[in-house]
Amino acid sequence: MYSHHSSLMRSSVLLLLMVCAFGILAGTGVCAEEQDRIPTKISIALDPATPQAGQEFYITGTLISTTGEPLGNKWIVLESTAAGATPGKFQYLKVTRTERDGSFSFFRPSASPPEDLKVRFKGLYPYAASESDVVSAKK
Numbered sequence: 001m002y003s004h005h006s007s008l009m010r011s012s013v014l015l016l017l018m019v020c021a022f023g024i025l026a027g028t029g030v031c032a033e034e035q036d037r038i039p040t041k042i043s044i045a046l047d048p049a050t051p052q053a054g055q056e057f058y059i060t061g062t063l064i065s066t067t068g069e070p071l072g073n074k075w076i077v078l079e080s081t082a083a084g085a086t087p088g089k090f091q092y093l094k095v096t097r098t099e100r101d102g103s104f105s106f107f108r109p110s111a112s113p114p115e116d117l118k119v120r121f122k123g124l125y126p127y128a129a130s131e132s133d134v135v136s137a138k139k
Helices: 002-026
Strands: 040-042 045-047 057-065 075-082 091-097 103-108 115-121 135-137
Touching: 040 115, 045 135, 057 075, 057 115, 091 103
Parallel strands: none
Antiparallel strands: 040 057, 045 057, 057 103, 075 091, 075 115, 115 135
């Protein structure tokens, strides 16, 4: 009796792992852990709104759940690519944490080049990952 239950348990765990792996590979997010995550939304803005060559500026935004809850103390990644470069070629620039109200900011110096920028929250249980729109600076 013990070996039958043990075998059944191993088969069940293996099946669950296979379903999870298939869901991840297929991009369907079948795993219960992924389905249980709370969706998030991250915004991005430039200050000043249209920085010019030789001008310093800030990248600001807010991370919230889709129910409007501000997400404080979460890591936000700033990524950049040369202005007009092939989409999808973004590279890591900096990381910061959100304030209690979900807000964050990054400083870009006057020597920064023309660039396209986006911010990303990689997700942290129970919250799902999110990525901002792309904004252009110094074009």
